[in-house]
Amino acid sequence: MEQKTIVWIGAGRVATHLAPALAGAGLKTLQVYSRTEASAAALAGMLQASFTTDLSSVVSDADYYFFSVKDAVLPELVAALAPRCGAGAFLHTAGSIPLSVFEGLGLSRYGVFYPLQTFSHGRPLDMRAVPLFLEASSPAFAAELTALASSVSARVYSLTSSARRKLHLSAVFACNFVNHCYTLAGNLLAEEGIPFEALLPLIDETAAKVHRLSPAEAQTGPAVRYDRNVLDAQLAQLQDRPLCHDIYELMSRSIHEEAQKQNSEKQSI
């Protein structure tokens, strides 16, 4: 079987993690395009591919075009390359962009290849553990995409655009908002001269717990029973941080609401 070829449109954190994984699975990267020369050169170097910052120089004979760019510029890049490169399959890696971004451009094979993970530069990850969520323009292309994704990850799911949008939103809670809770906790500690690292065992254990228990079962703290005395005493400590105060109030109400839901579910069994 002939070796399949890839062009990467975008050389950011997602591309920098996915591209080597696909190379490791035997696909050959022909070229990397990025508006930023340093990024294009870095990823191309990693993949022993050529690079360009000129959209009109993107080669037209690749099997797959992976678009891994900011949501806002994805539609225009897809539209710009479709006429010349559209014999290849077009794929994007974005959580919130529907499959329909590829429609109406004369493309015959296109899809979504969305990895649910937070990627950092310079931090390698076990890609086989990263869930990949796929969507494809046809059942035949879905089968091809599933085979491709399975060569990279052990967790491959297929998902509609609207479900993927919900998944992306859930990742905002599980990653972005969680990380911000770490920030707010660290700010409180800093006031007392306590280093952030004192929280790391607690942070690690909180994450480890939900491998065994559902997060609703794992929930602890004064908000579960909505202990007004404890809550008010803690809120009083946040009086000079209005946003943080309101987050505490809302999160506590939401935790309590969820605990009551859990309780009534238990009682109805």
Next chain:
Amino acid sequence: MEQKTIVWIGAGRVATHLAPALAGAGLKTLQVYSRTEASAAALAGMLQASFTTDLSSVVSDADYYFFSVKDAVLPELVAALAPRCGAGAFLHTAGSIPLSVFEGLGLSRYGVFYPLQTFSHGRPLDMRAVPLFLEASSPAFAAELTALASSVSARVYSLTSSARRKLHLSAVFACNFVNHCYTLAGNLLAEEGIPFEALLPLIDETAAKVHRLSPAEAQTGPAVRYDRNVLDAQLAQLQDRPLCHDIYELMSRSIHEEAQKQNSEKQSI
């Protein structure tokens, strides 16, 4: 040196983790008191100690009395035992209760022994990695307590009552609120039939990241730049969940505020 002895008042999750660690460090548990016989018996069995559910049967000759009970009942239990058992040192393990809970009762040696961790029944933890925050009635007792704590954990800090209260509040953010973000994320996934475990690699990596980066540096997502288009589209998905909607709104504002603070700090360097 004579073996030091302990009585545990309370047999909940904190006691169940701390007591075996102290036993492992060579202290002997004489007795476990709990209002709940099954809990008292279980912990006493683990420590080869006796147990009681009757406060007036608590032995009076222990070196240390560890109070590890709900905040609301701590003052009355301390007051009830002080007259008869006050020759021993009294300690509590609570984040939000000041040292002064022991004052005015004729006690001469007392302190706080607060482990910053979320404990679950049936899940052993490496206690040497759990930070212990100490406060003591005198410099001499502080030295004794530090030696005791160091036999259990590699991370021993001393902290005033008001700083400990702040620390406890920060743990609410880093543990309770983080876990609730997991719950809200899981609820969104459940609507699409996606199992919660799909989030675990993301959850683990989000926790792992702040071992290397400060959480403010690790922050990603649409709220950092306050991208109103993306935020509004995500908020629209939460319209039938008013609390969740408002949490999203507040967290996003707070993330953006923090990002601006970071930026202005960078620019002023």
